[in-house]
Amino acid sequence: MIDYSRYTLDNGLRVLVHEDRSTPLVAMNILYYAGSRDEEPGLTGLAHLFEHLMFGGTARIPDFDRHLLLAGGENNAFTNTDITDYYVTLPAENIETVFWLESDRMNLLDFSQRNLDIQKKVIIEEFNQRYLNQPYGDAMLLLRPLVYKIHPYRWPTIGMDISHIMNADQEKVREFFFSHYTPNNSILTLTGNITCGRGISLSEKWFGKIEKRAVKSKTFPSEPVQTEARVLTVEREVPADALYMAWHTGPRTSDDFYTLDLLTDILSGGESGRLYTKLVRQKKLFSEINAYVTSDIDPGLIILYGKLMKDVDIRHAEESVYEVIDTLKHSCSPRREMEKVRNRYESSNVFTNTNILNKAMNLAFFELIGNPGLINNEVDIYKKIDSMMVTEAARKYLDPSNCSTLYYKSAGKRQK
Amino acid sequence: MSIVFPPKPPVLPVDPGRTQQPAMVKLNNGIPVYMIEAGTEDVMRIDFTFDAGQAQEYLPLLASTTNTMLTEGSLHYSSSELNKILDFHGAFYNLYAEKDRAGFTIFFINRYIEKILELAGEIAIQPLFHEAELKALMKKRLQLYLVNREKVNNLAMEHFFESIFGNHHPYGRQIVPEDFENMNPPLLKDFHAANYTPGKLAIIISGKIHMRTLDLLNRHFGENFASDVYIEESLNFLKESKNRRNHIKKPGAVQTAVRIGCPTINKCHPDYPGLKILNVILGGYFNSRLMKNIREDKGLTYGVHSMVSSLILSGFNIISTEVSKKSTQKAVDEIYFEIERLQNEPVEKEELEIVRNYMLGEMVRMFDGPFALAESFRSVWEFGLDTSYYDRLIKKIRTITPDEITTLAGTYYNIENLHEIKAG
Numbered sequence: 001m002i003d004y005s006r007y008t009l010d011n012g013l014r015v016l017v018h019e020d021r022s023t024p025l026v027a028m029n030i031l032y033y034a035g036s037r038d039e040e041p042g043l044t045g046l047a048h049l050f051e052h053l054m055f056g057g058t059a060r061i062p063d064f065d066r067h068l069l070l071a072g073g074e075n076n077a078f079t080n081t082d083i084t085d086y087y088v089t090l091p092a093e094n095i096e097t098v099f100w101l102e103s104d105r106m107n108l109l110d111f112s113q114r115n116l117d118i119q120k121k122v123i124i125e126e127f128n129q130r131y132l133n134q135p136y137g138d139a140m141l142l143l144r145p146l147v148y149k150i151h152p153y154r155w156p157t158i159g160m161d162i163s164h165i166m167n168a169d170q171e172k173v174r175e176f177f178f179s180h181y182t183p184n185n186s187i188l189t190l191t192g193n194i195t196c197g198r199g200i201s202l203s204e205k206w207f208g209k210i211e212k213r214a215v216k217s218k219t220f221p222s223e224p225v226q227t228e229a230r231v232l233t234v235e236r237e238v239p240a241d242a243l244y245m246a247w248h249t250g251p252r253t254s255d256d257f258y259t260l261d262l263l264t265d266i267l268s269g270g271e272s273g274r275l276y277t278k279l280v281r282q283k284k285l286f287s288e289i290n291a292y293v294t295s296d297i298d299p300g301l302i303i304l305y306g307k308l309m310k311d312v313d314i315r316h317a318e319e320s321v322y323e324v325i326d327t328l329k330h331s332c333s334p335r336r337e338m339e340k341v342r343n344r345y346e347s348s349n350v351f352t353n354t355n356i357l358n359k360a361m362n363l364a365f366f367e368l369i370g371n372p373g374l375i376n377n378e379v380d381i382y383k384k385i386d387s388m389m390v391t392e393a394a395r396k397y398l399d400p401s402n403c404s405t406l407y408y409k410s411a412g413k414r415q416k
Numbered sequence: 417m418s419i420v421f422p423p424k425p426p427v428l429p430v431d432p433g434r435t436q437q438p439a440m441v442k443l444n445n446g447i448p449v450y451m452i453e454a455g456t457e458d459v460m461r462i463d464f465t466f467d468a469g470q471a472q473e474y475l476p477l478l479a480s481t482t483n484t485m486l487t488e489g490s491l492h493y494s495s496s497e498l499n500k501i502l503d504f505h506g507a508f509y510n511l512y513a514e515k516d517r518a519g520f521t522i523f524f525i526n527r528y529i530e531k532i533l534e535l536a537g538e539i540a541i542q543p544l545f546h547e548a549e550l551k552a553l554m555k556k557r558l559q560l561y562l563v564n565r566e567k568v569n570n571l572a573m574e575h576f577f578e579s580i581f582g583n584h585h586p587y588g589r590q591i592v593p594e595d596f597e598n599m600n601p602p603l604l605k606d607f608h609a610a611n612y613t614p615g616k617l618a619i620i621i622s623g624k625i626h627m628r629t630l631d632l633l634n635r636h637f638g639e640n641f642a643s644d645v646y647i648e649e650s651l652n653f654l655k656e657s658k659n660r661r662n663h664i665k666k667p668g669a670v671q672t673a674v675r676i677g678c679p680t681i682n683k684c685h686p687d688y689p690g691l692k693i694l695n696v697i698l699g700g701y702f703n704s705r706l707m708k709n710i711r712e713d714k715g716l717t718y719g720v721h722s723m724v725s726s727l728i729l730s731g732f733n734i735i736s737t738e739v740s741k742k743s744t745q746k747a748v749d750e751i752y753f754e755i756e757r758l759q760n761e762p763v764e765k766e767e768l769e770i771v772r773n774y775m776l777g778e779m780v781r782m783f784d785g786p787f788a789l790a791e792s793f794r795s796v797w798e799f800g801l802d803t804s805y806y807d808r809l810i811k812k813i814r815t816i817t818p819d820e821i822t823t824l825a826g827t828y829y830n831i832e833n834l835h836e837i838k839a840g
Contacts (some may be wrong), residue, residue: 022456023784060421062644065703069770072430072777075831091780096425104421125671129718129738133567135671166830184562209419237668239562241425271487271499280556281496287556346504347525354457354785 001374002353004363005196010081010206011212012184016363017199018191026192028098029360030106032370033187034180035082036157037220037298046176047158048079049123050170054086054105056115061104062073065130071097079157082297089357092193096142099206106186107210110360111170123165124415135238139305139408146232146404147246151223182213187367191360220298221247230322235411239356240287241308244406246301247397249293253369258381259393260293260302265341266333267304267324269289272340275306278324285312287318297369302397314407328394332387336401345382349398418689421648423639432779432810433802438620438793441630443638445614449630452622457528461787463794464540466520471728475603476595479586481553482607483513486520488549491542515587516728518611519797521774524669526626533629535705537636540612545601558596559793568740571664572839573672579662581678582655586751597681613643620795622790642708646747650790654679656729658834664740664839672744673838676751677734678833679789682726683799687824689812691733694824695724696771698758703770706735706756714750716743726799733828748836758825761820775813779806 004018019128039046054077055066068075073090088098131137141156148154159165188207190199226248250256268291275289289306308317352358360377366374374381436452455825467735473479487509502509507524520539524532564570574590581588619637621629681688693699698724699706706720720737739747782792783806796805 020456021453024780036627066770067427069703069774070699070779072425072773072780074774074777074781089781090777091428091430093428094430097427100421100425107419107421118715122711122718125716125738125740126718128670128740133568133738135563205422209421211419235617237566239566240559270503272496272503277496278442279480281482281552284552284555296779336504340500345505345506346502347508350457350459351508354455354459354787372594 002250002363003156003205003358004372004375005368006372007200009183009201009208011208011210012182013203013207013210014187014367015200015203016187016189016367017194017362018189019361020192020194020359023089023192023356025089025356026092026190027087028094028095028102028195028358029085029087029189029357029364030102031187031364032084032181033082033185033368034084035080036155036216037081038180038216039155041152041155041160043164043168044155044161045123045157045165046172047084048159049119049165050155050173050176051077051079052083052119052123053111053173054109055223056110056119058104058108058110061101062408064105065103065188067097067101073098075103080185081153083365084340084362085136085359085361088358089192095190095194096202099202103206103210106181106207108181109181111174111177113170113186116170116173118169120165120168123158124162127162129157135236136408138236139244139406140206140410142232143244143404143406144236146230146406147248148223150221151298152220153223153296153298176259178213178355182215183207183210183214185215187364189360189364189367190408191341191363192356195395201404208326212213218295223299226404229400231407232405233407233409237406238410240404241312241314241410242408243306243308243314243321244408245304245318245321246404247399247402249300249302249397251299252295252307254398256393257293257295258378259385259389260397261283262341262345262385263328263380263390263393264293264302264340265344266328266337269341269344274324274328275321279317279320283320284309285317286362308368314409317407322400323392325398329391329398332391338385338387338390342382342385346379349379419638426589427773430773430776430780430805432783434774435783435806437803443634446637447617447619447621448616448635449621450618450627450787450793450797452623452787458624459523460529460621460625460629461523461790462536462760463519463520463521463620463790464521464536465517465618465620465794466612467516467540467616468527468607469514469516472611473586473607474652475598476586476589478607479551480513480519480653481599482555482604482611483511483520483546484557485550485604486511486539486543488553489544490538491544491545493535493538497793501531505531513519519617528699529626529628529632532630535542535637540617540618541641542635545604545608547601550599550601550604554596554599555829557734560594561593561596562794568666568669568671568839571666572675572736572837575662575664575839576675576734577835579657579837580659580677581651581730582657585652586806587730588653603624609718614641616642619796620794622786624786629649642748648793657740660835662837664837666840669840670740672737672808672838673736673738674744674748674751675734675837676748676834677732678835679826680724680731680733682728682731683796683801683805685718687828688731689809690824691695691724691817691828692809692818693731693771693775693816694758694821694828695722696775697763697821698722698754698829701771701774703774704735705757706741706751709754710737710747710750714746716740716747720747720751725777728799734830744838744840752831755825755829755831759822759829761822763821765818768816768818768821772813776810777812779813808816
């Protein structure tokens with residue numbers, strides 16, 4: 001059981017504190033409700049660029065990292081489609097240093113031209129390193145615009161085109177800050193060796209005076225229902241063909257999310273997952289295969305991807321995937337298999353929560369989706385899912401007409 | 417918009433405390449079991465670690481293939497049964513075959529301990545090495561290898577190891593596609609019989625340790641598991657390449673991967689704690705000199721890092737980065753520039769203070785929670801050291817002087833000794 005206190009400051013900042021005396025550390029997580037979804041189509045990648053700029057200092061405290069390191073801290077951040085998340089762990093006795101640093105940069109960032117210019121160059125190298133210079137590195141960049149036609153999920157967090165990053169100027173960056181980096185658009189969580197009382201009073205002391213600011217409204221075009229299969233074929237210098245498939249689903253907050261999480265675990269969880277057993281072990285069509293459901297705020301996806309063994313025809317591989325899926329649609333999953341996936345969820349949940357940083361991140365995310373109690377209650381939701389629900393979800397979502405498929409082919413290997 | 421914030425809070429000295437040596441008991445046949453009791457959840461992590469790493473192999477892939485085949489079928493269970501049962505109980509495992517050690521770590525919820533330890537015994541002691549499973553596995557691994565060879569990072573890393581350790585030792589030897597055809601069940605059985613023995617095994621347990629743990633370990637590992645004595649004569653030897661520079665061409669690569677470093681001392685050497693600190697200053701954390709110069713000042717890369725690592729027979733230091741083709745030389749020059757600066761100019765007091773506090777904070781994180789404690793313990797134990805190594809490191813972090821750092825940089829980063837490998 002993870003006990004926590006929840007408190008909202010007058011400026012709208014939500015604070016959640018969970019005390020764990022078994023560690024000498026405290027983790028602080030600040031979630032800003034701004035991700036690549038909040039970008040303009042002509043200026044994508046801005047949320048992620050902004051994450052880099054957040055470490056460039058402020059007029060009052062120009063060197064964020066130096067002070068954090070002096071306090072024995074370690075920090076990092078990530079950006080996804082919906083949020084930007086900053087986190088720190090440090091010895092509990094120095095927690096106030098992080099309050100000092102984080103409240104300062106939430107209040108007002110320094111937008112130096114030099115910092116902006118350098119970070120643009122760093123991001124271009126990040127783009128090269130992570131997406132262009134890796135085998136299969138651009139697959140998700142290709143898949144997104146195939147799956148989403150109008151919703152902002154159609155571009156990746158790194159940006160639709162690197163020229164967008166090059167064109168970001170001071171004014172755009174400043175505007176993004178003022179319309180998203182506000183106390184009323186963020187969630188602060190503290191976990192570890194700190195009492196709830198102290199966590200809340202320090203939050204009040206350091207963040208309480210920051211002004212509430214108007215947040216840019218979140219009205220995004222909803223993605224029209226997909227009615228026919230979409231296919232894209234590309235050729236790349238890679239040693240083996242790969243298959244990527246994506247089906248539209250509902251948002252993270254829908255009940256189906258949990259059913260689909262178990263469904264994808266039945267398909268590909270562990271070495272005993274059905275796809276692995278049938279298509280890797282038995283039929284030897286794939287060298288690896290995986291499926292998962294995304295945790296997106298707006299309607300998300302089931303993503304399935306696999307690398308093919310040599311000389312396997314990609315259409316045959318795809319048909320074999322559907323054979324496995326069809327079995328799931330036509331016959332209920334045995335009781336023992338349902339018990340297995342529920343046990344796997346329970347176990348991974350327990351292990352996740354042995355770490356204060358995970359607890360801080362999860363609490364923040366659950367607060368964001370409106371129910372921090374889920375950090376304790378999700379286990380019960382999973383327990384109620386039965387095999388009928390899985391079968392129904394498979395029928396509802398895993399239809400070819402709802403699917404976008406990317407054939408990522410090895411160049412030089414022509415289709416038969 | 418101007419608001420008055422409270423004054424800067426004071427920073428208190430970070431104290432990682434004293435490290436504790438885990439309790440050790442022996443199973444009936446002498447296998448040592450180290451126990452680290454910690455944590456709040458009813459879960460355990462058990463590391464079954466054997467002296468069965470690549471250093472023991474006389475053919476490439478032998479150690480890693482033997483290790484991967486452990487879960488591919490045993491005396492009483494087929495591979496799919498093993499995996500089904502482990503998955504059913506929500507257990508997670510990692511198989512590993514490192515340069516020195518090999519084995520597996522298993523994470524599970526305590527109430528399933530009985531079944532999990534029975535299977536752990538099967539996996540470690542009774543694997544069968546079926547031909548069909550082996551063939552399928554080698555096909556998959558060959559494919560993975562071919563994908564990895566496309567990554568400039570991997571290419572540069574493999575050539576780096578070959579350059580610093582030579583191709584007559586598993587530490588440096590590169591894998592070629594034909595190696596995947598050489599594996600067969602008798603070879604693996606032989607390697608398993610010689611290396612997965614009680615005499616080469618240690619068990620490291622952490623978490624909320626279940627009261628039946630030792631009983632069950634004795635049942636599955638302490639009885640009917642004895643060592644045959646193998647006389648080993650290794651023909652492997654370490655030899656640095658004379659040619660210290662190499663550029664592996666990869667047409668079409670968007671970036672070039674750079675690796676610069678050399679063989680060095682390992683954890684057992686008295687200079688090692690100082691070398692660790694020097695490494696942090698150079699490129700071991702986000703605020704390092706290399707990061708500040710090459711990323712934060714010049715924007716040439718997404719990341720540049722340096723590392724000092726210990727192996728049983730040697731150690732090595734390595735600086736790694738990925739940069740665009742046109743900036744490669746510039747980045748390499750800056751790496752040497754930063755090394756020379758550390759050799760010639762004493763580190764400023766302020767910078768050293770940051771490094772001291774950051775490293776002490778890292779030590780707190782390394783001892784936080786049962787799993788981190790187990791990792792930290794294993795990484796000294798395998799060198800025949802105990803956790804007093806960390807006390808020496810903490811003392812060195814607090815007391816090292818700028819002059820010591822300059823001397824260490826001169827001794828251990830002698831530019832003439834460095835190998836420079838590029839791929840891209």
